Amino acid sequence: MKFKLNKFFKDDIENKNHPSDFEFEDDIAVLILRLPFIKDDSVEVISYAFLIKENTVYLYDRKKDDFELLGDFDKLYEYLDVRVDKILAKIVKLHSIIARIEDEMYEERIDKSFPKTYLRLKKDLVLIERLMGHGLVALERFYKHFRNKLNDLEFQDLIEHFQRAFSLSKNGIDKLDYLYDFYRARIDEKMNNIMFILTLLSGIFLPLTLVTGFFGMNTGGLPLVNDPYGTIKAVIIGIALEIPIVYIIWKMMKR
Numbered sequence: 001m002k003f004k005l006n007k008f009f010k011d012d013i014e015n016k017n018h019p020s021d022f023e024f025e026d027d028i029a030v031l032i033l034r035l036p037f038i039k040d041d042s043v044e045v046i047s048y049a050f051l052i053k054e055n056t057v058y059l060y061d062r063k064k065d066d067f068e069l070l071g072d073f074d075k076l077y078e079y080l081d082v083r084v085d086k087i088l089a090k091i092v093k094l095h096s097i098i099a100r101i102e103d104e105m106y107e108e109r110i111d112k113s114f115p116k117t118y119l120r121l122k123k124d125l126v127l128i129e130r131l132m133g134h135g136l137v138a139l140e141r142f143y144k145h146f147r148n149k150l151n152d153l154e155f156q157d158l159i160e161h162f163q164r165a166f167s168l169s170k171n172g173i174d175k176l177d178y179l180y181d182f183y184r185a186r187i188d189e190k191m192n193n194i195m196f197i198l199t200l201l202s203g204i205f206l207p208l209t210l211v212t213g214f215f216g217m218n219t220g221g222l223p224l225v226n227d228p229y230g231t232i233k234a235v236i237i238g239i240a241l242e243i244p245i246v247y248i249i250w251k252m253m254k255r
Helices: 007-014 073-106 114-149 152-215 230-254
Strands: 021-025 028-039 042-053 056-061 066-071
Touching: 007 021, 007 028, 007 042, 021 114, 028 073, 028 114, 042 073, 042 114, 056 073, 066 073, 073 114, 073 152, 114 152, 152 230
Parallel strands: none
Antiparallel strands: 021 028, 028 042, 042 056, 056 066
């Protein structure tokens, strides 16, 4: 089904990467909704282009490069409602995964694969949030323009679904970022503990290293070389040097 469209409308409709938008001119209106598309549990992007003429809606078929009759505004509502419900179901599933990760973290069961899971979940949620936000603006403009000709309850419900998908995805992003901060704090705490232990060990062995390094020099005139009790005395010196170090470390750990 062919229509006489101006160049701007035609270019926008044929552009599969065109963001969500609503435009009208004379007796023709164009609604473009670039929305998430749930396929095999993954989030993809698809652009729907609708042409409205004389209160009849036509859907652009990219494969055929032609419009096919969709029907009246009720058919448009049904077409979009099914797809938005799938998007909401995907968001709910993502939220359940986030809730499980949150419980595991609170129970000290932090999965080493969390950074990869975080990036995967955030990628999906950010994509959904961005697309649903732009789609919501375009749908509200469409609703305002055709309000007197629409089933008000249906399209108010559809707009509410768009808003819910947008807010839920945004909420999921905020929760993910909180969990990532929590994860980083726990990892930093573990690293600080490791560094503290290494520092303690370094401090404890520092006097011993000094003693062994001093008496291990291949130079003449070293003390205790000809002393039959030289080794015992060197050990005593090392222990004596250890006492203040151990005391200082003990005082630090009591703070």
